[in-house]
Amino acid sequence: MTIVEPRRLSDKDTTIPGRPPRPLHSRRPAQASQRRHRPGRRPRRWAADAFLAAAAAGFGTVLGEVITAETRRSLSAPGGLLIAGGRLAGFSGAYFMLIMVLLIARVGWLERAVGQDSLVRWHRRVAPWALGLITAHVVLVTLGYAQSSQTGALRQFWVFLSSYPDILAATAGFGLLAMVAVTSVRIARKRLKYETWWVVHLYTYLALALAFAHQIATGASFVGHPLARAIWATTWASTAGLVIIYRFVLPLARNLRHQVRIERAREEAPGVYSIVCRGRRLDRLAVSGGQFFQWRFLARGLWWQAHPYSLSALPRPPLMRVTIKAVGDHSRAIARLRPGTRVLIEGPYGAFTHHAQSTDRVALIAAGVGITPVRAMLEDLPASVDVAVVVRASSPEDLVHRDEVATLVDRRGGQAYAVVGPRRTARFDARALGRLIPDLARRDVYVCGPSGFSAGVVSAALALGVPRDRIHHEAFAF
Numbered sequence: 001m002t003i004v005e006p007r008r009l010s011d012k013d014t015t016i017p018g019r020p021p022r023p024l025h026s027r028r029p030a031q032a033s034q035r036r037h038r039p040g041r042r043p044r045r046w047a048a049d050a051f052l053a054a055a056a057a058g059f060g061t062v063l064g065e066v067i068t069a070e071t072r073r074s075l076s077a078p079g080g081l082l083i084a085g086g087r088l089a090g091f092s093g094a095y096f097m098l099i100m101v102l103l104i105a106r107v108g109w110l111e112r113a114v115g116q117d118s119l120v121r122w123h124r125r126v127a128p129w130a131l132g133l134i135t136a137h138v139v140l141v142t143l144g145y146a147q148s149s150q151t152g153a154l155r156q157f158w159v160f161l162s163s164y165p166d167i168l169a170a171t172a173g174f175g176l177l178a179m180v181a182v183t184s185v186r187i188a189r190k191r192l193k194y195e196t197w198w199v200v201h202l203y204t205y206l207a208l209a210l211a212f213a214h215q216i217a218t219g220a221s222f223v224g225h226p227l228a229r230a231i232w233a234t235t236w237a238s239t240a241g242l243v244i245i246y247r248f249v250l251p252l253a254r255n256l257r258h259q260v261r262i263e264r265a266r267e268e269a270p271g272v273y274s275i276v277c278r279g280r281r282l283d284r285l286a287v288s289g290g291q292f293f294q295w296r297f298l299a300r301g302l303w304w305q306a307h308p309y310s311l312s313a314l315p316r317p318p319l320m321r322v323t324i325k326a327v328g329d330h331s332r333a334i335a336r337l338r339p340g341t342r343v344l345i346e347g348p349y350g351a352f353t354h355h356a357q358s359t360d361r362v363a364l365i366a367a368g369v370g371i372t373p374v375r376a377m378l379e380d381l382p383a384s385v386d387v388a389v390v391v392r393a394s395s396p397e398d399l400v401h402r403d404e405v406a407t408l409v410d411r412r413g414g415q416a417y418a419v420v421g422p423r424r425t426a427r428f429d430a431r432a433l434g435r436l437i438p439d440l441a442r443r444d445v446y447v448c449g450p451s452g453f454s455a456g457v458v459s460a461a462l463a464l465g466v467p468r469d470r471i472h473h474e475a476f477a478f
């Protein structure tokens with residue numbers, strides 16, 4: 001049956017077919033210890049400002065080095081202005097590429113302060129500038145040298161390729177960057193499988209490595225300027241070091257420590273599975289409710305891809321749980337996973353936690369499997385926080401973890417509602433939201449669900465007077 005009017009989630013007479021409450025580890029109470037998990041690290045709000053300030057200072061230094069390397073004579077020589085402009089564009093573009101790499105290096109302190117979705121958004125914003133500047137570098141330097149040696153641009157380009165080994169490698173790198181750019185354009189991106197796009201993206205690292213030598217060998221700012229050369233080389237080495245530490249060394253160390261394996265899987269709703277995992281020393285894993293990990297299940301056909309899934313409950317060492325909806329290849333294969341399968345986790349990531357809250361009242365609004373981080377956050381919000389929860393689903397069966405949410409909200413003395421039914425009949429707009437939570441404007445609003453749903457709730461919340469900085473949302477796709 002479809003529920004059009006919102007119901008209190010805990011109503012006993014609800015027409016939602018009830019399932020008996022299923023606490024996280026009900027089947028093995030003896031083995032699930034009462035050890036508490038370690039609370040997630042508090043984000044350092046200044047981290048984002050510090051990163052931006054350091055990035056801006058670095059950019060200023062790069063510009064300074066390139067500009068001061070030019071002389072009046074070099075600028076007034078034939079092609080001099082074009083070459084100088086090309087160098088400036090090249091070093092700026094290369095620097096922006098390093099910033100892009102850092103933004104997605106999953107640097108813990110930055111990630112906690114900003115959130116991975118925002119970092120990915122920043123990465124995408126910088127990308128056209130970086131690629132545009134590098135393209136301008138190729139064009140301007142070729143035209144400048146052609147003018148200087150009074151030859152055609154194509155002829156000059158051929159001279160570069162055939163006589164400068166470092167430039168041949170850099171040109172190959174530029175080709176790779178162009179390929180990455182093409183696959184990232186929205187239309188192409190929509191047609192590509194996520195994994196294909198991701199593998200193509202890995203070529204960016206190769207492209208950067210190929211381009212590095214020609215900067216050091218031929219960059220006018222470096223020839224005869226050992227300090228400038230040392231600063232530039234250190235910048236590159238530090239970026240590579242951070243990538244290696246945060247993307248490889250720390251995740252490897254964590255997995256060696258925790259040795260996570262699947263304990264059991266269970267169908268929670270049609271096509272939605274909970275995976276309970278067992279790990280060693282999970283009490284040492286600092287995580288906040290609402291955060292997610294990248295999960296790599298070491299099973300046939302799955303080991304090579306990692307996917308982001310939020311914890312659907314706080315860890316209860318030695319166990320922790322995710323709840324996954326089957327939407328594509330990876331998530332559909334979850335149902336086939338066997339107990340004992342090894343799992344590599346990377347994280348925790350995400351700023352969708354109680355640390356983002358600035359009032360003592362919150363509204364948690366979720367649709368479909370978007371309930372997972374909300375369910376975990378309900379356990380993690382300080383006891384003094386007043387909670388109102390609204391869960392949206394298209395059918396009663398899709399209300400995942402309904403009983404757990406109802407129990408947690410009841411325990412806190414909060415309110416929880418389900419809005420169930422097709423969008424046409426069960427409307428969930430500003431009016432409906434305002435009726436359910438009349439004091440919404442005085443709350444922090446957390447939203448998680450499909451992008452259309454989240455966008456609708458965000459604009460409804462704004463219309464109801466919630467300040468933008470009190471609206472927090474987790475996108476389930478990057």
Ligand SMILES: Cc1cc2nc3c(=O)[nH]c(=O)nc-3n(C[C@H](O)[C@H](O)[C@H](O)COP(=O)(O)OP(=O)(O)OC[C@H]3O[C@@H](n4cnc5c(N)ncnc54)[C@H](O)[C@@H]3O)c2cc1C
Nearest residue numbers: 194307308309310323324325328329330331372476477478
């Ligand atoms: C921060 C975050 C938390 C999430 N938490 C949960 C959760 O708790 N439960 C749940 O069921 N789903 C969650 N998701 C969504 C889940 O990651 C995708 O549904 C899953 O990766 C789809 O993979 P697929 O191969 O099954 O489907 P596909 O058909 O390959 O992908 C479907 C869509 O999912 C996105 N996607 C696919 N792979 C990735 C990836 N590796 N990284 C980022 N996005 C990807 C793409 O937008 C793609 O269009 C979360 C996503 C994010 C970003």
